Each structure stands twice: as structure tokens, then as C-alpha cells.
Amino acid sequence: MTKVLLAEDDPAISEPLARALRREGYEVDVVTDGESALAQALSAPDLLVLDLGLPKMDGLEVCRRLRAQGGTVPVLVLTARADEVDTVVGLDAGADDYVTKPFRLAELLARARALLRRGVVEPAADSLVRIDPEGRRVFLRGQEVQFTGKEFELLKLLVANEGKVVSRERIMREVWDSAWYTSTKTLDMHVSVLRKKLGDDASQPSYITTIRGVGFRFDAPRE
Structure with missing residues (x-):
């Protein structure tokens, strides 16, 4: 239970x-x-x-x-x-x-x-990001990265749709179980935290790309 x-x-x-x-x-x-x-x-x-x-x-x-x-x-x-x-x-x-x-x-x-909510994510075989849904653990280049529950759910949804744009409305509906179509500041803050934890910096392209006016796209690092 x-x-x-x-x-x-x-x-x-x-x-x-x-x-x-x-x-x-x-x-x-x-x-x-x-x-x-x-x-x-x-x-x-x-x-x-x-x-x-x-x-x-x-x-x-x-x-x-x-x-x-x-x-x-x-x-x-x-x-x-x-x-x-x-x-x-x-x-x-x-x-x-x-x-x-x-x-x-x-x-x-x-x-x-x-x-x-729980779910299953199957990232591409050569992806350097691996998600363990049952253990709720995330590994980047073999090293575990700590995420809170909501951060994990957001990353899981983006990884499950790798290479595709996930709309803000869908994220709010599936991750927050909410119909917040006008104010998504909490989402923006969570995306910012995800980028930091994934090691994004100015020297390389971001793993999470903002598609202005639409949503976000996850492009995983490769071997």
C-alpha cells in the first residue's frame, strides 16, 4: 500500500x-x-x-x-x-x-x-543519461545525480520524448497534474535546476532547449 x-x-x-x-x-x-x-x-x-x-x-x-x-x-x-x-x-x-x-x-x-505517479523510461542505447524508474535514480555518465521527486518526474517526461518538443501545457498536466496555462514560473525554475544538475554550461549546448512560446526539448548527450 x-x-x-x-x-x-x-x-x-x-x-x-x-x-x-x-x-x-x-x-x-x-x-x-x-x-x-x-x-x-x-x-x-x-x-x-x-x-x-x-x-x-x-x-x-x-x-x-x-x-x-x-x-x-x-x-x-x-x-x-x-x-x-x-x-x-x-x-x-x-x-x-x-x-x-x-x-x-x-x-x-x-x-x-x-x-x-511512476512510469518507465527507455532512453536511447547510447545516451549518457540513464533513468532507473523503480529506484527513482538518475545517472549521468555513470555517476548518480540527485533529483527531488518533481525534478525526477520532469526529467523523466522530457527524456521519454527525447528529440521532441514537449509543450508547457502537457508538462503542467502530466507532471503537476494541473491546468496552469497562464503561469508556469515553477516549471521554469525546475528546468533551470535540471540544467544545473545535468552540468549545462556556456561551453556546450544545453541538454534542455527552450522552444519559445511552446515548451522544451531534451537532447541527450551521446557516447
């Missing part, structure tokens, strides 16, 4: 949310402070739903320590901080997606499903 760790100290939020997740068929554990969230997240649940305003250790610090210790669980953050600066800080800390309080339950469940 898919296991969701819910870290939320407000029972008015955690209790109905836990019930809703269980109705979706997930096994749900609830913790009420950051230290407990970090400890249980390191035991590799399938998804961490994380409030930023936790006692003992706030959610951003939980994310930072989780990623620093090699935790790759997808993280869906619950936050009352909606401005762009806080979003960037959260992404840098290792969060994969956001739901802003007060949130609609249907939206949160949709985003949880998007983070939990």
Missing part, C-alpha cells in the same frame, strides 16, 4: 486531510513536529506532505536535512507563504510542489497523485 507521511501540527487540518488520503487508498502516518517528520521521512515513505510551520524544526529545515541525508521522497509542502521568494527558497531546500493554505482538498489530492 502506498504510504503517505503527513506532518501537520494543526488537528483541524491533519485529521480531515488524513481521512481524505485514506479514502484514496493510502496508508497515512501523522506526525506533529519537524524532528519526527525528518526521522520518519528518512524511512522512505512514498510521499511526505509537509507543513512549513512545524514546532521543533520548521518545514524548510526538514527539507534541507532530508535532502542532505540522501532522502529522495517527494515532498508536497503546505504553506501560507504564497509569494515567489518563499517558493524559490522552498525549491532550493528540496520541496517538489506547493499547496497554499487555505487549500482545496481536490487540488491537494490531485497534486499528491501527480507526485506518486
